[in-house]
Each structure stands twice: as structure tokens, then as C-alpha cells.
Amino acid sequence: MSHELSELLPDELLERCRARAQGYDERNEFFHEDLAELKAQGYLRMFAHKNDGGLGFGLEQVAAAQRRLATAAPATALAINMHLVWTGVAHLLAQRGDDSLRFVLQEAVAGEVFAFGNSEAGNDQVLFDSNTVAQPLPDGGYSFTGTKIFTSLSPAWTRLGIFGKDSSGAEPALVHAFITRQTPGYTIKDDWNTLGMRASQSNTTVLHGAIAPADRVFRKLPVGPTADPLIFAIFACFETLLAAVYTGLGERALQLGVATVHQRRSQKTGKSYAQDPDIRWRIADAAMAMDGLYPQLETIARDVDHGVDHGGQWFPKLVGLKVRATETARTVVDLIIRVSGGSSYFAGSELGRLYRDVLAGMFHPSDEESAHSTIASAWLGPLED
Template sequence: MELKELLPDELLERFRDRARGYDERNEFFHEDLAELKSAGYLAMFASTDDGGLGFGLEKVAAAQRRLATAAPATALAINMHLVWTGVAHLLAVRGDDSLHYVLTEAVAGEVFAFGNSEAGNDQVLFDSNTVAVPLGDGGYSFTGTKIFTSLSPAWTRLGIFGKDSTAEEPVLVHGFITRETPGYTIKDDWNTLGMRASQSNTTVLDGAVAPAERVFRKLPVGPNADPLIFAIFACFETLLAAVYTGLGERALQIGVATVHKRTSKKNGGKSYAQDPDIRWRIADAAMAMEGLYPQLESVARDVDQLVDHGGMWFPKLVGLKVRATETARTVVDLIIRVSGGGSYFAGNELGRLYRDVLAGMFHPSDDESAHSTIANAWLGPIEP
């Protein structure tokens, strides 16, 4: 299926029209989600044999980039579902079918969310503040607080992890709970500057139980080479980059259209598209974006093609994420500068993109962590 068939222009226009209202009302994108589910969008990573679209990471990233040109907050939240389905897909093509049920359930209409982030845990996947208690039957009880749980109003499956410290060596336990699982509370606390429609509320786990059949990994604390870690990072970072690439792309489109419409009294009524300084800024934004598109495509394609970058994989992934989020922020700023004071008014699309793009700096890996990862890859670790 071609992307314009999956996400036709008229569908994107509906999403773009609704995005303003979702943002103003601080409201979840229920209508967008219903249309995406109906189109099979949530089953992109599932094989055609399982009833999905059979996409790889490169094509899913391209779809997310396209979706983000219309509704960045919708795309960002859908990312979390696509991370889990992408992880299941990446593991499967590498010979591990332990999460195949994620793909079949996505085809059946289940919505997966990502409940891993914790306040104050800058170790991300390599440690956890959440307490995981073994129940004796292979299941685990989880108690802790998860932040930025996108898709809070709609998920039916939540991936969580916590630390089991009952043995001599603690382990990090990964599992899924369902919407019907007792022992969790979703706070109504998502009132943010941007990406408001994602409704990424805080989730408090208080003895929520993942049964044995949904506990899918136990890993040591600290960095490790388990394929699950690579799969999560590969999907998370690449799809984040895709969303912010689409956001920057849309800002550039708006800028080009705006400077053609704005006229200058100083220049005899000519459009600002004829002003050398304005042209410079538009060219700057276009050059920045043109460098980002091939990087996104190359990284996603290498994941699909099982390219072995060895110890350089994580630098490539975090480098892509930082470049995409920072480039998009730079581009939006450039376009704001050429678009006039109208962009400063509430309800203006460019003003919303200006707020939305700021969220990019908070997603893992953040700027500091990414630079540390890349420096270690090129220079070796800091000497004790």
C-alpha cells in the first residue's frame, strides 16, 4: 500500500482541522484514532499473513512523518503503540517470536501504550524506580509511578517494567497489563505547553499484576545487549525522529506559503518572497530539512536490512533523534521569524507547531545523554 493511499490528502486535512480544537480544548484525538484504526494504521508492522500491512521501519517512519505534517500530537501519541508493534516486528525478523501476540492483538484492534518513563530515572531502560514483586506463579506485581503515558484515554494494553530486588542480583522485569487490570490509576494531569492532544498522563501502579504469560523479559540492571533493548531504542528513536521531521516539514510549507502572501510596502507591494533576507531564512530552513530526510531514511532502512553497525548503532539512533528534534526546532523558529505577528496569536497553526516542537528536547535520549553516548563511541569512556 502506498502512503498516499493509507494517508490520503483529504484525511490529513481532517486531522489538521481537528488538531487546532484538540489543542485548544486540551482533548484527546478520539476521532483521529478511530479513522487511523479503520485504515489499518495501527497494524502497519503486522505481516499480511496476520492481517496487517506488512510494513518495515522505513515505511512506518515515512507514514509517521506524513501524519505529523497534519497532526504532530496525534502522531507522537500513536508512536507509542507503534514502538511496541515495531519491537515485536523487529524481534520476529531476528528470530524471536516472544511478542508475536502484540502484532495479532494490534490487528484485532488493541491499542498498546508505553509505560516505562519515570521521574528522576535518567537510566531509562537500565534501571527502574518501580518495584516488581514476584508472585510465585511467574506473574509480577508492579508498584510505582510512570510519567508521560501517551494514549492514556485509549490504551488497552500497557507495557511496564520494574525492578525485582528479592534475589541476590536484582533484575528488571518487563510485562503487559490490560485496561481491565486492577491496581492502577491514571491521573488527569496533562495540561502542557504543547503536544496536548497526546494526553500523556501520569499512571500510578499500585500492585498492578502482569500475569506470567505477559511477563516477557527479565534483564540485569544496567546496559546489556539483549535484542529487546536494541529493538526498543531503534523504534523509539527512529519514530520520534520521523514525527519531528514531519513537524519541521510542515513548518517549512507554511513559511513558503506565507511569504508569498505577505507583501511589503517598502518594496512597492512585492511579496516577501522577493526580499533577500526572507529568502535567506527560507533557504536556511530548506537546507536544514534536506539534510534530515536522507538520515532518517538511511537509519530506518539499515534497521530493516539487519545491517550490523556494532557499537555504533546506539550513537546512530540517538544522533538521529537529537538532530531531528533540534533541526525541527530551528526550522520552526526560522519560519516564525519570516511569518509576521499573526503567528503569535492563539489558534495559529505555526504558533502551535512552535509549542509542539519544544517537547522534542524532553524525549529520551536527551541532548546530554546523546552526546555522552556518541562521545563514548568515538573517544572511549572517560578514564576513572
Template sequence: MTPEEVLPDHLLEGIRARAAGYDRDNAFFTEDLEELTAAGYLKLFVPTSDGGLGLGLEAAAQCQRRLATAAPATALAINMHLVWTGVARLLAARGDDSLGFVLRDAARGEVFAFGNSEAGNDSVLFDSRTVATPLPDGAYRFTGKKIFTSLSPAWTRLGIFGKDAEARGGEGELVHGFIDRDSAGYTILEDWDTLGMRASQSNTTVLDGAEVRADRIFRKLPVGPNADPLIFAIFACFESLLAAVYTGIGERALALGVEAVKRRTSFKNAGRSYAQDPDIRWKVAEAAMAMDILYPQLLAVTRDVDNLSDHGAQWFPKLVGLKVNATETARRVVDLAIRVSGGSSYFRGSELERLYRDVLAGMFHPSDDESAHNTVANAWLGPLEA
């Protein structure tokens, strides 16, 4: 299915019409989620045999790019559900059914959220500040604080991880699992009052002995970098789908900038259209050329994931490079679109004003600019000498 078939114009325009209100009221995108659920959008990765759309990462990323042109915060939050279902699909395609239950639950309407981010944890997936305490029956209790938990008002399954410091002879072990909405031992703080991406309602989640039963513990990994397929699958889905959202923001900003330039006229030049101004034309061209580089990069990386391409040690540089290029390109394009659109874009309620705030969130998602450049440099030059 094409993105236009998955997200027809009438559905997309309804979502676009609500975006400003959600942002203004700092409200969750309840109506968007209801309509996307009814359209089967949360089952993008679910096999057709289970009632899903059976899409791969390439097609899902293009759908997210399209959704983000209408409502970036909605798309960003939906990403977190798609990350887990996408991870399950990527692992299954590589012969690993350890997350098969995720796709089966998603087919039944469960909504997944990503609860791995922690304040001050720059090791990301390779260590955790959350404590995982083993129980005799194979379950674990988790104690810690997770930030940027998108879909907070709506998730029914939350993926989390923490560290059992006593495991592996005291070297520690990272334990991954899912809690249910009706689990005890966690609290959602209503603390999401941010500059942008407001409708995502990515509240902090405090884990205070939240229990994950044994059959929902799906990985135990050593602390530090490792080659487990789960790590690749999370990075592939997380970075690619983030890149798709920010590509959509850049795409929309460029379109709005072009519309504004064609509409604006110059008093000094006797009503001549700004579309005829050489400086304005240069800025529009600069934005368009930047986006033209980004579109094929997103397609190529996601297609290679679907095709099980072997990039070896270059896989992680490709993924983090895509994410950083998308977020930074989108930020530059939004800035150029505002520059050519005039002072009206500076006013509260302007769509470009909202995109300007939304696009800034890109710098905070992992991998950040510094980490990404370190990853790429290590792949090409080797690690720094001690």
C-alpha cells in the same frame, strides 16, 4: 504501500482540520484514532497474513512523518502503539518471537501504550524506580509511577517494567510485561495540561500493585546496560519514530513559512513580495537546507534497521543522533518559519504558534541532548577515565 496510499489526502485533511480544536480544548484525539483504526493504520507492522499492512520501520517512519505534518500530537501518541508493534516485528525478523503476542493482539484491535518513563530516572531502560514483586505463579506486581503515558484514554495494553531488587543474588533484575486495561491496581491521573502536544493526553499512570500475569512477562534483564535484542529494538523504534514525527513538524513549518512569505508584501517597498527580500530568502533557504539533511538520515537509519545491517557499537550513536538531529532541526526550522511569517504567527490559534509549542516537547524525549552526546562520544572516544 506508500505513505500517500496509507494516509490518503482526504483522511489527512480531516485530521489536520481537527488538530487546532484538540489543542485548544486539551482533548484526546478520539475522532482521529477512530479514523486511523478504520484505515488499518494501527496495523502498520502487523503481517499481511494477519490482516495488517506488513510494513517495515522505514515505511512506517515515513507514514508517521506524513501524519505529523497534519497533527503532531496525534502522531506522537500513535508512536507509542507503533513502538511496541515495531519492537515485536524487529525481534521477529531477528528470530525472536517473544513478543509475537503483541502483533497478534494488535491484529485483533488492541491498542498498546508505552509505560516505561519515570520521573528522575536518567538510567532510562537500564534501571527502574518501580518495584516489581514476584508472585508464586510467575506473575508480578508492580508499584511505582509512570509519566508521559500517551494514549491514556484509549490503550488496552500498557507495557511497563520495574525492578525486583532481590533477584540475581541481590544485584536486581528488570522485569518487563504488559497489563490489560481491565487490570486492577493502577490509576490514571488526569494531569496532562501542558504547553504542547496536548491531544496526546500523556497522563501519569500510578501503579499500586498492578499485576502482570506470567504469560505477559516477556523479559527479565540484569540492571545496567546489556546487549539483549529487546533493548536495541526499543531504541531503534522509539528513536526512529520520534525522529519521524519531528521531521514532519519541520516539513510542515517550512511549507507554512514559504506560503506566508509568498503571501506577505512590503509596504516600504511598494507592495513588493517578501519572497524577493534577500534576508527573508536566506532564512527560508537555511530552513530548507536543514531539512534536506534530515530526510536522508531518517531514511538511511530506518532502512538499515529493516535490512539487519550490522553497525556494531555505532548503532546506538546512529539512533540517538537521528533523534537529536530531528528534534533540534525541527525546532530551528519552526523558529525560522515564524521569523519569516510575521507577527500573525504569534497569535493563539495560528498553526505555526501550535507547532512552536509542540516542537519544544522534543527536548524532553529520551535520549536527551546530554545523554545522546555522551553516547556518541563514548562510541568514538571510549569512556571517560576514572
């Protein structure tokens, strides 16, 4: 672990986050104290340049930080991902000479909290189409009407990125913009009562004529896949940071398993369960699975930072990382529960909470079906008509 990372996320801070995580989960409550401490550490300013008041981190360093935070509080890390994706996108675009989102980094340094209002129920086109109506206004702004789901950071965001479809012209266009907490015309539902990742408070957001002014409308793209750098930047940051969170979750489960089997003793043999051949096999399985994940996460994040040209393999690599991380973490948690005994089944168990939290991984884009389709097309070519 780097000195910078240990200073940003010292052990004492992680222990406080871990101690609070159980209460947030039980009360279905947002992580206000975690957020305050992390903001004070400069955590939300990681992607901004040091000369601008940030920490000057790249994606590899931010992913390492998120992996570490997720070992203590996965739901906190998952929600903060949304802010970090937007600041990461701004950072990657700026690296490539595009300053259209420079204000995101400036406002993040000033203390603003960014969130994603993109996901829509039933929209499997994700960023390539939208059910939200974007109505153009005479001054260049847009009015947005639609329903967005899984809006993490709902109690705390001050800037919400949204997009919708403008069908007023000859060709429909997808319009990307930001609104603020003070913008009229939206409602946040109190509907986040889930199995896991409860502290993220990813409530539904209903837009009913919310207006983004012209200076906060930052992209208009055609419907369907596009090579615009914005799409790659969102995808790269979103998938990599998701993978980092679930990697940290799996890492913590393995730590708990190792500690537990050393503590538990067999009444039959008098030895710790760490000496049981079957349990040793399961722990080894979990460790091998995690060992394959760490270098994949680090390498892909580093390649994004360095602008490595993977061409048509970039999207397969990113979706493959996300699916591998979420599925590996789920497998590891399951293995560890099997060696940890019935205590993990009781409310309040950290391992039981990780078991519930890890299930959320299958619902984040890209899902397994989409990922396999993307990767198959990259290697085999598209399906024939």
C-alpha cells in the same frame, strides 16, 4: 511518496486531522476522531505481516507514514508512536527469530492499542534501571508498584507495557510485562495540561499493585546496559519514529513559511516578501536544514530493516538521529516564525502550535547531554576514572 502511503494516508484524511488539531489543542482533548479514522485505515496494523492481517510495513515505511501524519497533526502522530514502537519491537524481534512478543502483533491486528508505561521522574537510567517495584508472585506473575510519567494514549490504550525492578533475588532483575485496561491496581491521573503536544494526553500512571500474569511477563534482564535484542529493538523503533514525527513537523513549518511569504506583501516595495533578500536567506536556511534530515532518517530506518551491522556505532547513530531531528525541527520552526509576522503569535495559529509542539522534542530520551556522551564514548572511548 509511494502509492501504499498515499492510500493509507490520503490527502483528505490528513486535512481532516489538521482541521481537528486546533480544537484538540485548545480544549486539551484527546484525538478520538483521528484515532478512529486511522484504525479504520489499518494504521495500527502496519508492522504486522500481511498474512496475519497487517500491512506488512517495515520501519522505513512506518517512519515515512509517521512523518506524513505529523505534517497534519504532530500530537496525534507522537502519541501513536507509542503503539507503533511496541508493534515495531515485536516485528523486529520476530525478524530475528524471537517470537516472545508475537501476541503484540496478533492483538494489534485484533484492534488492541498498546502504550508505554516505562518513563519515571528522575530516572535518567531509562531502560537500564527502574524505581518501580516488581514483586514476584508464586504463579510466575508480578505485582508492580510505582509511578510512570508521560504515558501517551492514556484515554485509549488497552495494553500497557511496564517494567520494574525485582530485588528479591541474589541479583536484582528488571522485569518487563504487559497489563490490560481491565487490570486492577492502577490509576491514571488527569494531569496533562502542557504547553504543547496536548492532544497526546500523556498522563501520569500510578501502579499500586497492578498484576501482570506469567504469560505477559516477557523479559527479565540484569540492571544496567545489556546486549539483549529487546533493548536494541525498543531503542531503534523509539528513536527513529520520534525523529520521523519531528521531521514531519519541521517539514510542515517550512511549507507554511513558503506559503506565508508569498502571501505577505511589503508596503514599502509592493512586492511579496518572497522577494526580500533577508527572508529568502532564512527560508533557504530552513530548507537546507530539512534537506539534510530526510536522507538520514530514511537510511537509518532502512538499515534497521535490513539488519545492517553497525556494531558499536548503532546507538550513536540512533541518538544522533533523534537529537538532529528534534533540534533541526526546532530551528526550522523558529526561522519560519521570524519570516511569518505577528499573526503566528496569536492563539489558533497553526505555526504557533507547531512552535509549542516542537519544544517537547528536547524532553524525549535521549536528551542532548546523554546523546553527546554516547557519541563521544563511541568515537573517543570511555572517560577515564
